[in-house]
Structures are given as structure tokens and as C-alpha cells.
Amino acid sequence: MAFPGMSAPGLGGQGVGLDEQKLKEQQMIKFMQQAMESCPAKTAMSGVMGFGLGGLFGLFMSSMRYDAPMTAGADAITKLPVKEQLRQGFKEMGKASWSSAKNFGLVGGIFAGTECCIEGFRAKNDLYNGVAAGCITGGALAAKAGPQAAALGCAGFAGFSAAIDYYMRMPNDDTAADPIA
Structure with a gap:
């Protein structure tokens, strides 16, 4: 309950002097920020974005396969009418795009959810969260x-996560330490 001249609950004193519409907007913004910081929202967002990016990546990569046909069945495809070639090409592009989208979405969802849970459990935001989530x-x-492949996948993904996280956490003003510049 807000008395005249006092802020609405949950706004931390920011609502003094605002009309009711602005207060509702601020409350909605605060609610959306809290929702986007939750682990389920981060997991879902990463899965959906990974799915979309994977679909585009799969579409692009499958379109590159038809530049120079090197497969044994390439002669058979070139002898088909253009309409049939296009149909088969689009069908293959759709399959590759769907497969890549599923894989990217799965990786993004698992990684983001795991990292968020580890970060919440440790109550720290550091490099080790990404390494553990990658593993x-x-x-x-x-x-x-099998177990050998799982260990190798753990080490590989953890190493990749460490490298990316290290690069992303580097200070912007230190150009001498930037390995890419």
C-alpha cells in the first residue's frame, strides 16, 4: 500500500512523484528484469537462440555443399532437370538446417542452464562457472x-568454455593482452 508522497512497494524509493502509469511501467520493467535473470528463462532463451542460430548455420553450411559436387552421386544429380535438382537441394538444406538447429539449441540450453545453476549454487560469477558448465x-x-568419450567431451568443452570466457572477461583497455588484435 502506497500513501501519498511515498513510493510504491518494491521500487526502492524511485516512485516518488510519478503518476500511476509510470509506476506500472517501472514495476513491469523490474518484473521482466527479474524474470530474465532466472535460470529457467536463461535456459529457454539460450535454447531458442541456439536453435535459431543453428538453423541459420546449418542452412548456410548445407548451401556450401552444392558449390562443387565432389560426391560419387554428383553426376546423377547434374543429369536431373533443374526443378528436381532444386527440390532435392532444398530438401537436403532443410534436413541439415533442422539437425543443426536441434544440436545448437540443445547445447545452448544445457550449457546456459548448467552455468546458471552453478553460479547460483556458488554465489559467484567467475571463470570457473563456465568451465564446470562446459565440462x-x-x-x-x-x-x-562411453566413458572415454564423455571424459574427452568434458575436457574439450571445458577448455573451449575457459578460452571464450577468459577472452570475454579481459579488460577492454589492455590492447597488448588481446590475442586477436
Whole structure:
């Protein structure tokens, strides 16, 4: 309950002097920020964005396959009418795009969810969260292939996560330490 001249609950004193519409907008913004910081929202967002990016990546990569046909069946495809060639090409592009989208979405969802849970458990935001999440993600994705593959997936994904996280956490003003520049 807000008395005249006092801020609305949950706004931390920011609502003094605002009309009711502005207060509702601020409350909505605060609610959306809290929702986007939750682990389920981060997981879902990463999965959906990974799915979209994977679909575009799969579409692009499958379109590159038809530049110079090097496969044994390439002669058979070139002898088909153009309409049939296009139909088969688009069908293959759709399959590759769908497969890549599923894989990217799965990796993004597992990694983001795991990292968020680890960060919440440790109550720290540092390099080790990404490394641990990478290890769990890589191990989980390779688990069907056996323990050796799971260990290798864990190490590979953790190493990649460490490298990316280290690069992203570098200070912007230190251009001498930038390995890419």
C-alpha cells in the first residue's frame, strides 16, 4: 500500500512523484528484469537462440555443399532437370538446417542452464562457472558414446568454455593482452 508522497512497494524509493502509469511501467520493467535473470528463462532463451542460430548455420553450411559436387552421386544429380535438382537441394538444406538447429539449441540450453545453476549454487560469477558448465555439458552430450568419450567431451568443452570466457572477461583497455588484435 502506497500513501501519498511515498513510493510504491518494491521500487526502492524511485516512485516518488510519478503518476500511476509510470509506476506500472517501472514495476513491469523490474518484473521482466527479474524474470530474465532466472535460470529457467536463461535456459529457454539460450535454447531458442541456439536453435535459431543453428538453423541459420546449418542452412548456410548445407548451401556450401552444392558449390562443387565432389560426391560419387554428383553426376546423377547434374543429369536431373533443374526443378528436381532444386527440390532435392532444398530438401537436403532443410534436413541439415533442422539437425543443426536441434544440436545448437540443445547445447545452448544445457550449457546456459548448467552455468546458471552453478553460479547460483556458488554465489559467484567467475571463470570457473563456465568451465564446470562446459565440462558437464560436454560430458553429458558425449555420454552415449562411453566413458572415454564423455571424459574427452568434458575436457574439450571445458577448455573451449575457459578460452571464450577468459577472452570475454579481459579488460577492454589492455590492447597488448588481446590475442586477436
